[in-house]
Amino acid sequence: MVGYASAIGSHVGMVRSNNQDSGYAGRRLFLVADGMGGHAGGDVASALAAQAIAGIESPSADRSAADASATARTLRDQLLQTNRMLRATVGDRPELAGMGTTFTGFITVEDRLALAHIGDSRLYLLRDDRLTQITKDHTFVQRLVDSGRITEEEAKTHPRRSVLMRVLGDVDSSPEIDTEVLETRPGDVWLLCSDGLCGYVEEVDIEKILRRRTTLQSAVDALIDKSLAHGAPDNVTVVLVETLPEALPAEETPEPRFAGSAATEVPGGERISTGRTRLLNRRRIVRRGQPVAESHFEPRVDEYLSELIAETKRRNRRRRVLGVLGLLAIVGAIAGALALGYQWTQTRYYVGTDGATVIIYRGIQQNLGSISLSSIAENTEIPLDTLDGNEQRAVERTLSAGSLEEAREIVLRLGED
Structure with missing residues (x-):
């Protein structure tokens, strides 16, 4: 029977004043949630979601008796229940209206993972020293990439890259949640992260750090440090899970740990407020990032998508026109220089x-x-x-x-x- 080792870390970043991310590394359950709504409730949404989902993990559960597909459905149902809880919270606290959160997490079932995903937090797999993205972002720009309207490179700088099409929270009464059963084998390293990492650190750098790791925790720290080196304009949360040939002895199995916003008040959970985390929160980086746009939800309606697609077409047309004008300006400058040069030759x-x-x-x-x-x-x-x-x-x-x-x-x- 395979086993699992894990490590977790979270950082507020160098720009934001509060951490809207939450992470959890348990015995069988691992997750990352990235809140939206700014001071109005992004941190509340991610913390409530992480704490609610962590409640379904039972340390004494017989993982061999569970079915991975059924577990994935259970995880999805719990997320839908969490969504209702978030909406009810807004009913009691109107100042939190509009809050929401992404969710990417899985429960281990022997040598399989029951995955649930919504939003733009991501799951990656490092297998045979090669990094692969497993989840697909539920964002507007990903829709544009999938439809061939823009490239992956254009998506990185698109003005609507912060628009989420699917989230949990006070935005959709019945959100669509992706579920999947994944097979794993010893040596696999699974990376769960918020877009504070994958949105600013290139995948090739993430892969290098994971390949060169000495321990899982050192890799988590190195990934956070890499985000800080890029200015860390957003919160960043990282959970690493490695598949082992056999289960860890009970005395070596770490207690469940929360990180980020969910670590503030979690009964029975270990807070990730170590000396290193406090040091990271105080660290000053010369290369300070610029503020980034808050992630926000937009309804999945054809009229809205058509409007945004039309906007993207106009933006691309403007870019092409500016490109042509720039090329003409360069050609004109070269022609002018040649004309001046020719005039000079005629004085000789x-x-x-x-x-x-x-x-x-x-x-x-x-x-x-x-x-x-x-x-x-x-x-x-x-x-x-x-x-x-x-x-x-x-x-x-x-x-x-x-x-x-x-x-x-x-x-x-x-x-x-």
């Missing part, structure tokens, strides 16, 4: 030959592709063979002059003893 002269006669040329000897940068200014009608050997060679090599008068003086000196 040199004495040369057409092979038979001494010629005064205007311009310079070089050509610009097939374009000659010189022309005949005067044909002196002096036969080249009337000059002595040294003068012939000098004329063939050309004699530069700063003006037509100077070129004529050079011609007059030819043949003088």
Whole structure:
């Protein structure tokens, strides 16, 4: 029977004043929730959701007797019940209207994971030293990427990237929740994270940190540090779970731990308020991030999507127009520079030959592709063979002059003893 080891951490970031993330690492249940609603209730929503879902974990449950598919359905049903609880909370506390939270988490069932997911927190898998994203974001920009309207790179900077299409909370009475059963094997490392990590740290850097880990907790700390190095403009929460060949002895199994907002008041749970977390919360980073837009929910209605898609098309058209104008400006600048350069060449002269006669040329000897940068200014009608050997060679090599008068003086000196 396989076993599982875990580590968890959360940081408020360098910009936000409160931590709207919540995380949980239990014996069988692991999750990340990212609240929305700002000071009005994002931290409350994620904490309530994390605490409510953590309540379904039973330390004494016989995991071998459970069915992974049934467990996934149970997790989904509990999330729907949590959604009703969040809406009821807003009924009692109107100042929390509009609060909501993402949720990504799983329950282990022997060598399988019962996954539930809603929002834009993510689950990744590191297997054979290769990182793969398992969940798909429930965001407007992901809809645009899926439909081929924008690229993954464009999605990273899209002005609507903070728009969530599915969340738990006071926004939807019956949200659609993705569930899935995943197989795991010893050596797998599962990463649950809020978008404070995956939104600012490249996947290649995440993969490197996980591959080079010495312990799970050191990897969690390194991932948070990497987000801080990028300015940490958002809260960041990380949960790592490693699949082991066999279960840990009871004395080595850690107690359930909460992190982030859910760690404030959780009966029976261990708070993640270690010396390291306090140090991270005080840490000053030179590269301070800019404030980011608050995540917010928009209803999944065709009219709204059509409006946003039309806005994206207008934005892309503006970008193409600006690109064309920029290209024209560059071409114009190059053409202007070439014109000025050509004008300068026409102020220069040199004495040369057409092979038979001494010629005064205007311009310079070089050509610009097939374009000659010189022309005949005067044909002196002096036969080249009337000059002595040294003068012939000098004329063939050309004699530069700063003006037509100077070129004529050079011609007059030819043949003088």
